[in-house]
Amino acid sequence: MNAQNLPTTIPEYLEQLRAALRGADPAMIQDALYDAEEYLRSELAEQAGKSEAEVIASVAGSYGAPEEVAEIYRDTEVTVNRALRAPPPPKRSSLLGKFFGVIVDPRTYGALFYMLLSLATGIVYFTVVTTGLSVSLSLLILIIGVPLLVLFLGLIRVLSLVEGRVVEVLLGERMPRRPLYTQRGKGWLERIKEMFTDGRTWTAMLYFLLMLPLGIAYFTVAVTGLTTALAFIAAPLAAWTGIANIRADVDGWMLIGETGNGIVTNVHAWELPFLFVGGILLLFVMLHVAKGIGKLHGLLAKHLLVRSPVV
Amino acid sequence: MNDPDIQLKKFQKELSAGTVSLALLAVLSKAEEPMYGYLIAKQLERVGEGVLSGKQSALYPVLRNLEGAALLDSFVEPSMSGPPRRYYRITEAGRNTLREWVSAWRATRDSVDSVLLGILE
Numbered sequence: 001m002n003a004q005n006l007p008t009t010i011p012e013y014l015e016q017l018r019a020a021l022r023g024a025d026p027a028m029i030q031d032a033l034y035d036a037e038e039y040l041r042s043e044l045a046e047q048a049g050k051s052e053a054e055v056i057a058s059v060a061g062s063y064g065a066p067e068e069v070a071e072i073y074r075d076t077e078v079t080v081n082r083a084l085r086a087p088p089p090p091k092r093s094s095l096l097g098k099f100f101g102v103i104v105d106p107r108t109y110g111a112l113f114y115m116l117l118s119l120a121t122g123i124v125y126f127t128v129v130t131t132g133l134s135v136s137l138s139l140l141i142l143i144i145g146v147p148l149l150v151l152f153l154g155l156i157r158v159l160s161l162v163e164g165r166v167v168e169v170l171l172g173e174r175m176p177r178r179p180l181y182t183q184r185g186k187g188w189l190e191r192i193k194e195m196f197t198d199g200r201t202w203t204a205m206l207y208f209l210l211m212l213p214l215g216i217a218y219f220t221v222a223v224t225g226l227t228t229a230l231a232f233i234a235a236p237l238a239a240w241t242g243i244a245n246i247r248a249d250v251d252g253w254m255l256i257g258e259t260g261n262g263i264v265t266n267v268h269a270w271e272l273p274f275l276f277v278g279g280i281l282l283l284f285v286m287l288h289v290a291k292g293i294g295k296l297h298g299l300l301a302k303h304l305l306v307r308s309p310v311v
Numbered sequence: 312m313n314d315p316d317i318q319l320k321k322f323q324k325e326l327s328a329g330t331v332s333l334a335l336l337a338v339l340s341k342a343e344e345p346m347y348g349y350l351i352a353k354q355l356e357r358v359g360e361g362v363l364s365g366k367q368s369a370l371y372p373v374l375r376n377l378e379g380a381a382l383l384d385s386f387v388e389p390s391m392s393g394p395p396r397r398y399y400r401i402t403e404a405g406r407n408t409l410r411e412w413v414s415a416w417r418a419t420r421d422s423v424d425s426v427l428l429g430i431l432e
Contacts, residue, residue, distance in 0.1 A: 035348060035371035037394050042349035062356060064366035075324070076372040 006060055008053035010040050013066060020070035026306050027174045032073045039063050102287045110170040111294025112287070115218035121166070122215025125159065125208035132156075133205075153195045160204040160305040167305075173298030175306065200305070207304040218293060225286040231255045232279025235265045236272040327365055331373050333416055336382060336401060336409040345386070345398035348374060374399055382408050 007013040014033050021029045040063070044055050064072060102108050132152035139145030164175035195201055235256040238244035244256055244263040254266045255275075267275055338354055339346065346354075351374070352367040377383045382405035390396045401409070 039349050062367050064368045069368040072369045076369055
């Protein structure tokens, strides 16, 4: 029935599954391979005494042949996501609706929160990478540097999974939920070698280094943008409600602030409405900027952190 | 493959979309301790009839999505026989959802049964 022969070993099975899923979301492929390997290894352990080929032949009936599994993952991923995810915000057709609709989009706030959080995570990642790299590289002269370097590379993988979860939750970009499991049959020496030859280990490291400057930039943009917009909005409101006095004689630029004799703004009364409208517009522009940065950063993370499976 | 076969497959696929989630939640709510994917699949296989007897690979994405919706939570533990296993257990939100799903399921089943009453077997 199948054009392809039924595989006889687990690596072959996974290889066929990967081939059948070619072109699908890499994060989904990684999950599918991980699930299949868990099932096959458990089945193999359960039916001790049978050969790998026999077990796989029996599994093709219960778990599915690679092509069937691939089809199921493509299907289920779509239907279940549709059923369980929060509904996407209604599509607004008008230009005005698109511009102001950003305020009810949950992803905007996820992205905004990510921008604020990225300063902290960026510092942590950068410190871990620079410390780990310099300590283990400099200790390479002594034998202790080798296990340290291997441990450090392992840590990078764990961190990229953690960052992947953060990115998926806050930015909505699909990331792997399972650690990629490299082939059991290979010896540990070979698996360690794979850590070095796998390009994603190094791009993940690059990502973590980049997170410091990016985190600082995101944080600064988010904080300055929001405070400017909110000050623009607050000054006219405070003046109109009588909380703040309009005092043009205050030196320099003071949108709103405390001078020692009450809260004061030095914006002229006729300028206040413009300031108010400008503040509202600026706030919405900021929300759009946050959403856009979130989208771009999600793509960057996916590109640098998701490994193409080595089976 | 003839036409009725395709129709049956399509019908089963549509039926299974919701019922699999229900069955998984039920299995995990009855489980005394957290279970991993393979165990859950085997448990369903023992009782599985109709759409629940479908390919077991379909269970894993559903488990993951139930976790995404906070109805399950999970942790990873190393295993002797293969990759580290992800163990699932039901959350409080999962139990509440299950209760609602069960009554929705019972109501649906009863009304479908009463509509089907008298149809030739």
